[in-house]
Amino acid sequence: MQWPDDIPGYFRYWGKARPGKIHHGDEYHLLVWHCLDVAACAHQMVEENRYGVTDTLIALGFSDEEGARWFSWLAATHDIGKFARGFQGLASCGNGVLVAPLAGKKYYCRHDSLGYFLWHRLSESWLEDDTGLLPACSERDAQEYLDAMDIWMQISTGHHGIPPEIKEHEGHLAFDPSDMAAAHAFIAALNELFGFTHWPECWKDAEWQKSLKQHSWQLAGAVTLADWLGSDNTRFPWSGRPVALAGYWAQALNNAQAAVSAIPPASAVSKYPGFLPMFPFLRQPTPLQQYAATLDICAPGPQLMVLEDVTGAGKTEAAMILAHRMMSAGKGRGLYVGLPTMATANAMYARLAEAYRALFEIGQRPSLVLAHGGRQMSMQFRDSVWHNEQRAPEHYTADEPGAGSECSAWFADSRKKALLAEVGVGTLDQLLMAVMPFCHQSLRLLGMRDKILLLDEVHAYDGYMVRLLEGLLFFHAAQGGSVIILSATLHYALRERLLAAFAAGAGFVQPQPSPQAGYPWFTRLTSAALEEKKLDTRKAVARHVSVGWFSCVDEGIALIYRAAAAGESVCWIRNTVDDAIAVYRRLLDEGVIPADNLLLFHSRFAFADRLNIENQALHQFGKASSAQLRRGKVLIATQVIEQSLDIDVDNMLTDLAPVDLLIQRAGRLQRHIRTASGDPKIPLPGDNPPPQADDRAQPVLHVLAPDWQPEPQPGWLGEALRGTGYVYADHVCLWRTQRLLRELGAIRMPDDARRLVEGVYGEDEPVPPGLERNADEALGLQLSQRAAAKNNLLVRDRGYDRSASDYMWDDAKDISTRLSEEGVEVFLAYPDGESGLRPYADEGEFSWEMSRLQVRETWWKKHSRQFALPPQEALAAFRTTMRRHTAQVLLVSEAGNTGYYSAQYGLVGNEG
16 A cells, blocks of 8 residues: 555655755655554554553443554544645745645644644535545435544544634635645545444444543543654654555554653552551551541442541541552542642642652552642653653744644643643642643543542632532543542532532432531542541540730731740731731841741742742741741741641731631641640650640630621721732621631630531621621622633533633633632743843753742732833743743842842832
8 A cells, every 4th residue: 555656745844943945855754654653652552551542442332453443543634734735835845755835825724723624625525426535324324424523533633732623714725626635545545554444333323422522532632642652753753755554554553662652651559558658657547547548438430538627637648548549449540639729739749759659569660740840840750751852843833833842842841741640749720721721631631530639628719719620520520530629627518519510520419418517527429329427536636726816917016026035936827928028027127036037938939939938937847846946936928838838836826817717727836746845745655646735835826807896897807907808808708707716715626617617608697787798799709700610611521622612722821720810920030141031040950930930910010110021022032932922021130139039028019
């Protein structure tokens, strides 16, 4: 079977980094060979069942052998849009082998959409003239088969991360009839090569087509991955020689074995031996951990588990025990831990960096990656998962990268590749992007398949993110995945929504959770039933924290001075960055406390500085910190420390916040058992359980709040908490929190957990008349947030199709996983020559990621004129190189004398 001699060669790419003239002797790769390279990678992925692609094809009715042949045919058609003379005209040729450019044929839209356009023109000709393009069938059946093929061809041609669309005008401008004839001949040759001789009868069935749409998401990701593998010219050398297709196919199959082997095989999961190999420090498991270790997990299908317990009760360890047992039982082959913030992800990474290996057999090399960057973590991942050694990546046009370029960009961004690792740790956002119209979301879904999702601190999300989370649970349950959710407390309405979303995706009967939940509370939803159980709390983590009140910043400063003078550590959590900086500066200026004893931590630090501050905070206030390290130390911080950062301070101040967040903040107050001086109590040999009495004074959570107002009016928060009113727009929630804590006088966990949470979030709780308007606005905001999130969620049953989203698909940031306010990525840089830029964290492979921070868009617009910015041409070059089309660059000084950024203060904007 020879590539027809009477059809000139069409190239896929050539030996230049950008379009230009192909000279005699230049390297280029024929399009048909590249298509077979990708087909061979697809074939090998089916042979090895990479990312479950074989299982997906079997679910659609294919045998192993049929699935491999069909998926090869499908992947071979992915680039048929490049048969367009408009695309071929991107480079002129002078060697006589390749097709010559044609005047009037233009390349105005992406080749993936051109391929989808071409398919429709070819299938129309098949319907009209029975051209032999496809297997013969009756006229009555033809359209039903083409309906199925339309789904398949969107999977194939949409291989650049976005479903294709038919663009009639651009398509006619791009293709010459001879191009369509060449594509026709190629597809006919593929039919012969892969034995595509008949239509499967089931393809006509509407239910089968619905199933194909549901599976199309993972298959689209697999085609993209095959294209990236097949674009590696170190594995598939360029060739312009016409040879027999069967001969080249055999060569491509050999090359594909090496290419696919670049993805390490899945690590073998170890048998669950008990919790000690993973957590040797657990001499005595908590009741929650004990229940996780003994629960019957054998129910078929996906499972959702919700673990609610007090801070310090070992929820993470209990979740890992459950995850290991489920993986051992074949209910998952990997794990992704999703958290609310970058800081919480860092802390979780540190906790799992050693324990995760116990999930797999000794000698395996499971991959672990932190999803938002960091040099040491990303290097670890590159060593164990994927090392991309392609030549300089090509771009077809300034706006359209080739597969090699896309692959390099993807794997250079550890946030994205974390979902392809066997164990990923990062923010929840990376998961949410899998169910939103982001470019390459199908790869994220593919990476999620067969993973257990562990979602921590879910109470921290607003209405927008909660609705997105419901969409994530629906998608993951629908593809058979299990989820473990952790929280200190969930109010009833939130628990009900999460259970309902998972049940809908899994096809379960809608559950009816108990509105009278106890605490601690374990919830499990399976195909068999909804199970709910009240557990005990380990006495050592039961909390009784008194609540004190102060109403002005001066009182807070006085509390800090008293604690520091007594040699105690103290933290004040402020609700805005500007408020935190203001208190920190005042403490520095007044000079009562040595500067070395003061530490500021908020979100406007470059990632490199943020890591250093985290490490310093853990060193001074962490579990192992000594009395000497802690003595008189003061931490001024924002919400970045309220979740999952394992610090322990002797005294805590906090701005008024919703009750669930105050519970979290109180969990950092006297978190670990210590002597009166602040040294950790070391268990003596044979102590079981270890000592449980803390020798420090009764913990008190000091809350900055307005004087109590039983009948509050708008503006009741006052000037000291003006920023708080913007951060937490539901002022009724804040008022109810103050009311309840004044009544109770303390936070008692677990005794008052449900009373506190339902007393603030319960639908029947009172609303003061003066705040009714705010309550209405808060409800309207929540409903609008949920509506906006619903519009940004993909509709699974529509399949991998432009219609699956009501909004445009995008690889930039026109849509967001967070609705609070659009963020601006800011990269800190040193000027380097006339127009060059050098990263602030000027070392290591990921120096630009380490030089990055994020601010609110309104904040940037307000303050950016105060900063030194690069020339527009330098900014444009940076954005193109980094593929961050909306990023900003801020120039800093190596001397450290820049007034607006320092490693001590972070990024500061002057109000004037």
